[in-house]
Amino acid sequence: MRHDMLDDMLGRAVSPIFVGRHDELAVLSEAYDLARRGDATAVLVGGEAGVGKSRLVQRFAQHVGEQGAHVLFGGCVELSAEGLAYAPFTAALRQLVREQGTARIAALLPEGATRDLARLLPEFGEPSDGHDSDTGRARLFEQFLALLERVSEQRPTVLVIEDVHWADRSSRDLIAFLSRNLRPAQVLMLLTYRSDDLHRQHPLRPVLAELGRVEGVLRLELPRLSREEVAQQMAGILGATPAYDRVQSVYERSEGIPLFVEALLDSGDDCGFPESMHDLIISAVERLPEETQRVLRMAAAGGNRVGHALLARVSGLSDVDLENALRPAIAANVLQVADSRAYVFRHALIREAVHDELLPGEHQRLHARYAEEISKNRMLVPPGRAPVELAHHWYSARDDEQALVSAWEAARKSFKAFAYTEAIPLLERVLMLWDKVRGAAELIGVDHATVLEKAAVAAHAGAEMEKGLKFVRAALEELDAAAEPERVAQLIILRAGMHISKGKLGVIEDYRHALSLVPEPCPARAEVLTQISRHLMLRGELEEGKQLAEEGLRLAEELGDKVLEGEFLMNLALGTSIDGDLEATLAANLRARELGEQTRHGLLVTRAIGNTIDSLCDLGRTREALELSHEGEALAKKYGRLRHNGTFILNNRAEALEALGRWDEAVEIVERALALQPALRNRYHLIRVRADIALSRGEVDLVEGILTELGVLKERPEDFVQDITNSTRLHIGWHLLKGEPDHALAVAERILARPMQASKAMLGWRLLSVIRLVCDAAEAADPARARSVREQAREVAAALTVGGPVAEAYRLTVAGDFDAAAAAWEHLERPHPRAKSLYYAAAVAAHAGDRDGAASRLRLAHPIAAGLGARPLVAEIEGLARRVGVSLDGQPASELLTPRELEVLRLVALGRSNRDIAAELFISAKTVSVHVSNILAKLGAASRGEAAAVAHRMSLLS
Structure with a gap:
């Protein structure tokens, strides 16, 4: 299009003055100031269609832009529901590249991040490999977070995302992720949505509810205009003060919605009033020339925004004829000229009204025309949009064959962008059309089972486990294990992973079945061996787990696969850790890290670091563990694995801080890690650390809430011995905190009655130390029962090894050598267990009549416990001091x-x-x-x- 011809096509402004909204602008300005201080992350601007959300946001963006803010724009489009993932973020990213160039943007990002962003924007080069569906999406989220943080270091940044009610699932999840994690950065997200469109089942509703609970997220509902504001709007449009009667009429009929005020003034009809708002809006279109209306209907079939070249192809008009046809629509402000030689309907309601006027046959033919033209030249639509556009238009055109082919292509594009939830409906469309299209397998180059497998992988990655299990079941029904054993084994492994995510037990039989399908040494067997050996180790079945891990290690070495070798080393390290051989554990994890660094494999490096931190803590080298955790977090960010291995590293840092008595720091780390929405198992690890601190502080209700989430209070079965051990210890501690030693004893009896699998030595001794204290507390009320539990605990202790100083300190507590335990804890710099050991040693001394001995121990313990804020222990120390006549400050x-x-x-x-x-x-x-x-x-x-x-x-x- 010739630019000189655009100048006279620009329509008049709706109103030259900005009416009302002063309070709302003040709220946005305050939110911007809060964001600059790190106290706000997002504002959700809701309102009815046509109420002026876009006008408000544009005015605010202009205001902060004049103050020096960097304003990025992204909008959601209706196609998002059909697989157009990350549309608003891609638009904002493209704006950044347009402003600063790919090289400058790449320089702001962690190493390798551009390979992930290349999945959305080809300007960043070749994308990363697509073999990490479990972490790829999370990594992409982290890259966006890192980019916004770095951009905001240059100047405060506002990210505007309009029409979030149309957002795809991936964009909604990314919005939620950023809202929780942008607090330290000078970034404010401004999100608009139609509140009147949110029916009960609308997918945005739970997101809004979740965001409403996030600190730093503000809600702003945009009201209709008052009568006085309508009068100001009318005066701005008309250029003169309107008569009172006309203001009253327009106000009553428009009900204060600015778009309808404009439509009423455009209609020029103050007497009659259309039966519906649709009729009111379409009346402005119907006054346009017939040829203009025809072209507008064509444009409406293309969406809210359509390029000039594409519309020319679809309409069959020359540039000049198309311009002449659209000129009246632009003059009437129905259509607006946008950048990149595109036309945009001034409001989505106008486009919807025009689109609703399409006859069924006309609708089908127009979508077919769009599909045909885009197929001939994919450059007619914005980069990356062609697959989804084609899937949308061919399906709307009712061309089953092309709809199937294009849906398959669009699904593959979604996989490439880690947009797994957007891929699912596209793959379901392929499956739905399969029997209607002859030779479907030849057309897309895969069989029906492959589509089901792809859908299962997408569902698993998108956490839609029920749907994923249905896809797996259907695929397994189609496949013959004798003919394709490796393929069936892979599906069984996938099914087991889904069952684990749902908390289902007994998946070990699935793993054994999968292993039996691949008896010969090969990559497929190695993959099954990694899963089954790790699972067995976590279940405490060390002998079989070790045997299979060693087989896998030999196979990895034969295959020359160093990454796989590192995985098996860490699986073996799990077993030695549980068995108490901490030096062997540490050596294996360090070797795994070396292999990860040699292969530049981020997952292996960060997983090895997380496990090494745990080993150092068990060895009593807690400060080393803390230092390594900071290095590990930095590497997790670098590799884009903060939400997975990174949260495990943060969990281990929180455990180290809790051990050192730095509880406030530990709580802060737990909350920061939880904001990253970690995998469920990592979340459970984190909240257990939080529960330990809450127990020590006497926060009964908080402990109860955590135990409820873990399913402990309903005795939900668990499969992994470390989880069982830790949950049981917390359960016992909760009953003791509430003064219920009999209930605590019952929990101890249940855990001791279980067939005892191997338990991590340190955790086993820690649990037994708590059971020892339960028996002491219950002795007076039920001595026989307490003696029985002591005897059972002694039998368990006899089978435990002592692999390090931490386990030894707990063993001393179990043995009742509290003074030695206190000395051990002092050496390990662990103040809370030291103070507890001193208290129990004081109680022993008091019982023996050694009042001075009790006094000296209590006077050591009291300031430690008080300094930690360990209220239950402080109360116990002060109570014992009163009972034996000891003054804690040395006075009579x-x-x-x-x-x-x-x-x-x-x-x-x-x-x-x-x-x-x-x-x-x-x-x-x-x-x-x-x-x-x-x-x-x-x-x-x-x-x-x-x-x-x-x-x-x-x-x-x-």
Whole structure:
């Protein structure tokens, strides 16, 4: 199109003045200021269609742009529902490249990140390989986060995404991810959506609900205009102050929706009023020349935005004839000229109204024309859009053969972009059309089972497990295991992974079946061996797991596959860790990391680092573990694996911080890792760490909530011994915290009654140390039961190894050598277990009548526990101090009570009633009651008789 001809085609402005919305602009400006301080990440702007969301956002963008902000624009389109993934983010990325060039953008990103972004924008070169469906999507999310963070370092950034009600699943997930993780960056996302379009089942509703709970996300509902604001809008459009009656009429009929105000003024009809808003909007179109209306219908079939060249091809008009046909629509502000030689309907409602006017045959023919022209020249649509556009138009044209072929191509394009959830409906379309199209397999080059396999992989990667299991089941029904054993084995492995994601037990039989299908040494057998050996190790079935892992290691060496070799080394390290051979564990993980670095394999490197951190913690080298965790997090970011291996690394850092008593830092790390939406198993690891801290702080309700999420309170079965051990320990601790030793003992009995598989030595000793304390607490009430549990625990302890200093410290607790345990914990720099050991050692001393020994231990323990904020332990220490007559600050115990309280206590010890005491001391009975309550609290006594006994034991009345 000639640019000189565009100038006179630009339509008049709707209104030269910006009407109202001052409060809303103030809210957005405040959100922008908060984002610059790291206190806000997104504003959700909702409102009815036509209420002025875009106008508000454009005005705000202009305002902050003038202040120096970098404003990026992205919009969702209706095609998103048909597989056009990441449309708004691709648009924003393209804007950045247009402004700064690919080289400058690439320089802002971690190493290798551009290969992921190349999946969306060809300007970034060759995309990364597509063999990591489990982590590729998460990695892409991290690259967008990293890019926005780096861009915002140059200047504050606003990312505008309009029409989020049309967003594809991947874009919705990315929006949620960024909203939770952009807090430190100077970035504000501004998201608009039609609130009146959100029916009960609309996919955006749960996203909005989730975002509403995210700190830093604000909601703004855009109201209709007031009567006065409608009058201002009318004056701006008409260029003169309208009469009161006309304002009132337009206000009542438009109900304050700006788009309808414009339509009413355009209609020029103040007497009659169309029966519906559709009729009102379409009336502006019907006043245009017939040829203009015909071309507008063609444009509407192409979407809200259509390029000039494409529309010319579809319409069959020359450039000049097309321009002449569209000129009246542009002058009437029905259509607008956009950049990149494109036309855009001024509002989606106008496009929808025009599209609704298409007759069925006309609708089908127009979509066929679009499909034909795009097939001839894919450059007629924006880069990367052709596959999805073709799938949309051929399906709308009811051409089954082309619809099947194009849906398959679009699904493959979605896989390339890690847009697995968008691939699923496209693959379902292929499956639906399969029997209608003769020679479907020849047309797309794969059989029906392959489409099912592809759909199963997409469903698994997109966390749609029920749907994925149906695809796997259907594929297995079509395949013959005798003819294609490797293919069937792969599907069985995939099914097992889905069952694990759903928390189903017993998948080991699936793994064994898959292994039996590939008995000969080959890559397929190696793949099955990695899965089954890891699963067996985690279940505690070490002998079989070790045997299979060693076979896999030999096979990996024969194949010359160093990555696979590293995987088997780490599987073997799982077994040695559980068995307590920590030095062998550490050596295997370090070797696996070397292999990962040699092959530049990010998953192997980061997984090895995470496991090494765990080994260092078990060896008591906690500060080394902390240092390595920072290196590991940086590498996880570099490799784009922060949400997977990175969250495991963060979990291990939180465990190290918890051990060192740096609880606030640990909680911060847990919350940061949870915001990354880690895999379910990593989430469970993280919240267990949080539960440990909550137990130590006495946060009963928080512990209960975590145990509920873990399924512990309903005794949901678990398969992996480490998870079972940790969950049981937390369950017992929760009952002890609530003062329910009998319930805690019952939990201990249940775990000890299980057939004992191998448990990680350190975790086993830690659990047994808690069971020891449960028995101590329950001894008085039920000595026989406590003795029975002690005996069972001793049998378990006899089978455990002591592989390092941490396990040894717990073993000392189990043995009741609390002083030695306290010394061990001091050496390991673990303050909370040290303070607890000192407390238990003090209790032993007090029971033996060694009051001075108890005092010295309690005085060491108390400031440690108080400094940690370990309220339950502080209360226990102070209670024991009162019971044995120990002053924690070194002052005489008698100073616990005031002189008046000592007088009252003397009379209580003589058995006097409150009335008698009041008469003797010349005070009221009510005052006596207050003194008695204070005495009971200070002495930790539950009754007057116990208070008297404590008074005699502490020599308070001598």
